[in-house]
Amino acid sequence: MRYHPEMSPTPISTVTFDAGNTLLFCDPSPAEIYAVALSRHGRRVTAGEVEPVFAAAWSDFQERTPTGIDRYNSRPGGEKQWWGAFLREVLSRLEHEADWQPLLEELYAAFSNPQVWKVFPETLATLEGVHRRGLQMAVISNWDRRLPEILDGLGLTGWFQTIVVSAIVGIEKPAPGIFMRALERLDVRPEETLHVGDSPLEDYEGSTAVGMTPVLVDRPGSFAGNGYRRVGSLDEVFNFLG
Ligand SMILES: [Mg+2]
Numbered sequence: 448m449r450y451h452p453e454m455s456p457t458p459i460s461t462v463t464f465d466a467g468n469t470l471l472f473c474d475p476s477p478a479e480i481y482a483v484a485l486s487r488h489g490r491r492v493t494a495g496e497v498e499p500v501f502a503a504a505w506s507d508f509q510e511r512t513p514t515g516i517d518r519y520n521s522r523p524g525g526e527k528q529w530w531g532a533f534l535r536e537v538l539s540r541l542e543h544e545a546d547w548q549p550l551l552e553e554l555y556a557a558f559s560n561p562q563v564w565k566v567f568p569e570t571l572a573t574l575e576g577v578h579r580r581g582l583q584m585a586v587i588s589n590w591d592r593r594l595p596e597i598l599d600g601l602g603l604t605g606w607f608q609t610i611v612v613s614a615i616v617g618i619e620k621p622a623p624g625i626f627m628r629a630l631e632r633l634d635v636r637p638e639e640t641l642h643v644g645d646s647p648l649e650d651y652e653g654s655t656a657v658g659m660t661p662v663l664v665d666r667p668g669s670f671a672g673n674g675y676r677r678v679g680s681l682d683e684v685f686n687f688l689g
Contacts, residue, residue, distance in 0.1 A: 457638040459660070459688055462577050463629055465620075465644030466588035469664050469681070471601060473558075474565045477501060481537065484553050488545035496541065504536045514648075515622030519591045519614040526591040526614055530555060559593050561600020573681040574606045580688060587629050587642065589613040589620050589649060608633055620646070621653025630657070643684055651675060662687055 478498040512518040519526035609632040613619040637658035644650025663675040
């Protein structure tokens with residue numbers, strides 16, 4: 448937005464964060480976790496074999512649900528069945544013979560464990576710094592119902608006034624509704640809110656559309672020169688807080 452001298456910009460009172468690959472990441476990687484579990488249930492596979500298959504199945508599954516619709520409730524049985532269908536897709540693409548049901552139980556438990564989720568080195572200092580400036584914070588995430596437990600396990604819950612999870616509110620980013628839900632709960636206007644996330648569509652475009660100020664977390668520098676307001680690390684958000 449171009450600066451108009453007659454308009455004084457609204458000071459930022461609130462910072463909302465995406466969760467996955469913004470505040471936290473999966474370590475070992477999902478492909479490694481899948482490879483270990485699959486190998487226990489049949490033919491040995493490496494993370495290197497699983498990785499491209501996992502990524503392709505993920506993006507195909509993403510396309511099957513219209514943008515903004517909560518994928519995890521898009522089929523009977525909810526998120527567990529969504530993950531079951533996803534797993535069957537991965538197994539079939541790998542031509543892997545494992546029995547999917549016990550494997551699903553094992554994988555579902557593995558990803559529920561906060562220990563496979565790690566915060567980025569600068570996550571805590573950033574949350575602390577934003578808090579010290581007297582701003583409120585929230586999470587707005589496309590995730591299944593397990594996110595609050597994971598955030599709890601990582602000791603992050605206390606930083607946030609609210610945690611808005613797509614599978615719980617029934618709507619996904621980039622749909623305006625999920626951002627509006629957060630703004631209502633926080634009792635703030637979009638103009639006073641900075642949204643920080645790593646997805647150009649879900650986070651950047653989604654938050655822009657409701658009038659929030661977007662910041663793209665681009666750790667690998669993949670989006671340089673594309674006109675995004677970008678940070679290479681979370682602690683650079685202070686540059687946008689005045
Ligand atoms: Mg993300």
